[in-house]
Structure formats: C-alpha cells, structure tokens
Amino acid sequence: DTEVTQTPKHLVMGMTNKKSLKCEQHMGHRAMYWYKQKAKKPPELMFVYSYEKLSINESVPSRFSPECPNSSLLNLHLHALQPEDSALYLCASSQVRDRAGNTIYFGEGSWLTVV
Amino acid sequence: AQTVTQSQPEMSVQEAETVTLSCTYDTSENNYYLFWYKQPPSRQMILVIRQEAYKQQNATENRFSVNFQKAAKSFSLKISDSQLGDTAMYFCAFMKHGANQAGTALIFGKGTTLSVSS
Numbered sequence: 001d002t003e004v005t006q007t008p009k010h011l012v013m014g015m016t017n018k019k020s021l022k023c024e025q026h027m028g029h030r031a032m033y034w035y036k037q038k039a040k041k042p043p044e045l046m047f048v049y050s051y052e053k054l055s056i057n058e059s060v061p062s063r064f065s066p067e068c069p070n071s072s073l074l075n076l077h078l079h080a081l082q083p084e085d086s087a088l089y090l091c092a093s094s095q096v097r098d099r100a101g102n103t104i105y106f107g108e109g110s111w112l113t114v115v
Numbered sequence: 116a117q118t119v120t121q122s123q124p125e126m127s128v129q130e131a132e133t134v135t136l137s138c139t140y141d142t143s144e145n146n147y148y149l150f151w152y153k154q155p156p157s158r159q160m161i162l163v164i165r166q167e168a169y170k171q172q173n174a175t176e177n178r179f180s181v182n183f184q185k186a187a188k189s190f191s192l193k194i195s196d197s198q199l200g201d202t203a204m205y206f207c208a209f210m211k212h213g214a215n216q217a218g219t220a221l222i223f224g225k226g227t228t229l230s231v232s233s
Contacts, residue, residue, distance in 0.1 A: 030230055033220060042223035043160070054218070088158060102210065103150070104221055106160035 003027050004107035006091050012113045015081060021110045023074040023091030023103055032074040033092040034066060041091055049074060081114045086094065088112075119175045119209050121224035128197045128231055135182075136227050138207030145170075148158045148210045149183070149190045150221065157202040163205070166190065197231045204228050 004025045013019045023032065031050050035043035048056035049068040063085075065077040074091055091107045118141045128134040138180045140149070151163040166183050173181050178195045194201055207224040 040204070040228075043221075044160075044227055045220050048220060078218070090160060092160075103162060103165060105162065106152075108157070108159040111158075 006107040018079045021076040025093040028098045029093035035090040037088040119224035125228045138190045150208040151192045152206045153203045
C-alpha cells in the first residue's frame with residue numbers, strides 16, 4: 001500500500017476549467033514533489049517543496065500553481081491548461097536529510113486529460 | 116551535468132528465468148546514490164533497490180540485486196526467478212549526495228520495459 005495518497009485518480013477537464021490535484025503523506029517527510037510523466041517516458045520534475053517552502057520550480061508554466069498548506073499536504077492547482085498538458089501527475093515525498101540518500105516515495109498518480 | 120542511460124528499451128523473459136537490466140551514468144561526483152524504480156501498468160512508481168556509491172558491497176533485496184561498478188559507472192539490476200508480477204517499466208535513477216535541500220531530486224534514465232511471460 002502506498003503511503004503517498006493522490007486524489008483524484010482520474011481527471012478530465014476543459015481548457016477553461018479550474019481544478020486541483022491533491023496529495024497527502026503521513027511518513028513525516030519534509031520534502032514533497034510534483035512530477036509530470038508522459039506515456040512510456042521517465043517522470044519530469046516540476047516542483048519541490050522543502051519544509052513547506054517552494055525550493056525548486058523547473059520553469060513550469062504559470063497555469064500550474066503548487067501549494068503546500070502544511071507538511072503533509074501538497075496541492076497542484078490547474079487553470080487554463082492545454083491538451084499537451086494531458087499526462088500522469090505524480091506526487092512524491094522524502095526526508096530532507098536522510099543517510100539513505102533521500103529516497104523518494106511516489107504516489108499512484110493522477111491521470112489528467114485536458115479536452 | 117549528470118546523465119543516466121538505459122540502452123535496452125524493451126526486454127522479455129520467461130517465468131523463473133534470470134534477467135539483467137543495464138544502466139550506465141555519467142557524473143563527476145564522488146558521493147551519490149543510485150536507485151532502481153519499477154512502474155507496473157498500475158502506474159505507481161515503486162522503489163526496487165538503492166545503492167550508496169560509497170559502499171562497495173552490492174545491494175540486494177530478495178530476488179533483486181545490483182552489480183555496481185563505480186569505476187565503470189555501471190549499475191545493472193538482476194532479477195532472479197522472474198515472476199509475472201515483475202512485468203513493468205524499470206527506471207534507473209541517480210541522486211547526488213548532499214542534495215539534502217531536496218533540490219536535486221532524481222535524474223532518471225529513459226526506462227526499460229520488461230515483459231515476463233509464462
């Protein structure tokens with residue numbers, strides 16, 4: 001069973017809609033991540049939060065807006081998306097300082113389709 | 116910049132056989148971590164095994180083991196006694212040591228699709 005929970009598992013939205021993806025972890029991790037993954041491709045890093053502060057934004061378009069309300073929750077707000085934004089969005093978490101190399105644990109993903 | 120290369124886009128194996136997935140990487144770092152992740156059709160990215168570069172001993176996890184050759188920058192994954200449930204896409208990934216600001220995260224290879232048949 002995954003300890004990183006993502007909702008919804010599937011989302012279909014129009015290009016003018018506003019929606020949000022949600023992620024929750026209860027492992028006490030203080031780093032949380034959003035990745036985007038296209039079919040048969042590796043995940044691409046979008047955002048990293050460390051201690052609830054945005055530490056990395058990989059030049060992601062502003063139509064994606066991350067939010068970290070507390071150490072357990074991570075949201076990704078979506079607005080005015082394009083069809084090419086359709087993908088699997090993976091949330092992940094890790095310790096910030098970990099002897100085992102900050103092993104990153106992933107959720108099951110939210111499959112987004114933009115129509 | 117670090118790069119990770121998986122040269123086998125697809126592989127097939129019969130149940131109970133052994134298969135080895137290849138991974139090479141390029142880095143100027145001396146301390147780093149290497150990972151193999153598995154992503155079955157259910158989509159969840161699952162950690163299979165990890166290796167600290169400062170450890171000479173190869174990591175093992177049940178049927179999964181690695182052959183870590185630091186000088187050659189090679190990190191292959193061996194799956195013994197393959198099972199149908201091993202069918203998945205396998206990603207090799209690299210992380211710099213000291214990335215404790217959670218800023219570097221993982222650098223992934225392009226993946227190898229493994230099919231296990233009965």
